[in-house]
Amino acid sequence: MSSRTTNRRILLIAITVVLVIAVGWVIAGAKSTRDDLGLPRVPWDGGPAYYGRFAAPAAAGWSDPSFFPIGVWFESVVDERDVRMDKEAGLNTYVELTANSDMGLVRSNGMSAITSKPLAGSGSETVGWMIADEADMFAGPGDGVWSGKYGGEGQVCLPDKPPCGYTAMRTLKDKLPKNDGRLHYANYGKGIAMWENDGEATKFVNGYTDVMSTDVYWYTDTGICEEAENFLKLPRDRCPRAANYGQVVDRGRQLDALDGKRQPIYAFVELGWPGTNGLRSIAGDELAGAVMNSLIHEARGIIYFNHSFAGPCPTQHVLREPCAQGIRTVATELNRRIRTLAPVLNTQSYVHTFAPGLDTMLKDLDGSSYVFAMPKAGVQPGPQTLRLPEALASASSVEVLFENRTLPVKDGGFTDTFERENSYHVYKVTP
Structure with a gap:
């Protein structure tokens, strides 16, 4: 047998082995990337790819499937300890910051920020602009004249009727930087959640934002169950419940879909004692249930309300306080689980009824x-x-x-x- 024939046979054997291995890889790959369970999918905003249309969050890693927004409301970052404690608790985003916050510390620690105006020293850490908080409540659904004042500061609309919430949203958004690659965000409240009809609420949800949230504090607002019974016909035996937090996300998604386009809807959950007239703070199992039910109802991010205005531990930094160590422990573990599950959470869900209850x-x-x-x-x-x-x-x-x-x-x-x-x-x- 010639050496040329031998070499040819060796080459053929090698090619055969490579092909067998390649086919095995293809089969294994097909199994490991199965993406069709033969079921319909839930409506989808695009997941992490959604943020790819905005240069700032894309550059900050928001398009990475392993990233899931976990934010805290209106914090301050003035020294290294502040941001270190927040990162250790599993946070990755600040939604509004005090004017004296050190944006360099936020940036150097790999945190993101969404603020209501450019803060001194801001840069790549600022991925979005916050238009307003609860304009649906403090100003109401309407195009009246806005005085520039917020709830509790005096007369908001001039005259009181018609309401001026849409005017406030337009005015505030017009003051923000434009076309700079950052997204626009707003938080709403009980206005769109229950007080307003679809026509009124959808103008808030679909007129101004790229990302939105709604805060309703089911566990700690003493008047919420009475309001829900009045406006939503929600029976008292179904309030307060963790499941109500998911219903708020559903309401946001339902309103968001009315214009035929979708944006990420975030959940807003309290960490402490958010009302001065509240009876108590949220408990650890309630916090975990509220967050998880929001995720089950397709929340694309979580924002924690980090302030306690009453009770034994008044603070604007619940997750940093020794007196709130119990809730910090729960939130830290919960956020660890969310980070672990982020690649899963960032996929499009299937529609299937596992159990009617x-x-x-x-x-x-x-x-x-x-x-x-x-x-x-x-x-x-x-x-x-x-x-x-x-x-x-x-x-x-x-x-x-x-x-x-x-x-x-x-x-x-x-x-x-x-x-x-x-x-x-x-x-x-x-x-």
Whole structure:
């Protein structure tokens, strides 16, 4: 046999081996990147790719699938300890900052900021501009003349009627820098959440912003259940509940969809005692449930209200105070879980009903599916059986993330217990 023939055979064998390996890679890759469970998808704003249209957040890493916005409301950063404590608690974004904040510290620590005006020393850390907070409440739905004053400062609209909230939003947005690659954000309140009809509320949601949130403090606002019963016909036995926070996100998404375009809707959750007339601060399990239910209802970011105006620990820095160590511990662990799940949370969800008594979300990434579940409002705590979609029914067990346990799958479903109205579980299913 000639050396040329031998070399040719060796070459053919090598090519065959390479092809076999390549086919194996393709098959393995197809399995690990499965993205179709044969189910419809929820309406989608684009996930991390949405931020790619804005130069500033894109440059700050917001388009990275491993990034999920976790913000804190109206903080101050004046020394290294401030930002270090916030990062250790799992925060990555400041939504409004005091005028004396050191933007260089924010920037050098890899944090992002959304502020209501350019602050001294600001730069690449500032990814967006905040137009207003609760213009739907302090000024109301209308194009009247705005005095430039906010609630509690005197007469807001001149005259009082018609309301002037749209005017306030336009005026404030016009004062902000334009076409600089930063997004525009606003927070709303009970105006769009319950006081106003769709026609009035949608002009706030769809007229000015690239990202929005709504704050309704279901656990700590003493008057919220009465208002919800009046405006939303929400029965008292379904208030306050963690599930109500998800309903606020739903309301924002419903209004946002009315113009045929979608923007990320963030959740707003209190950390302490936000009202002077409140009875108490939020508890740790309530905080975790409120955040998780918001995520289940497709919140694309979380903002914490970090101020306590009453109770035993008045402060504007709940997450930094020794007297609030308990809630800091809960928030830190919760934020760690969100960061761990960020690549999953940043995928488009599927539509599937696992159990009629549960709020659920289904996502799929790298060959595994993830089920987020907790009780619906009005559903009593206890065991629930979750029915898997057909594409996952062959799984023999599910892993309960963060709880170090697994559950057997039988007849295409599995059963677990939800001990409280704010209990949640996250399951990983790998067929």
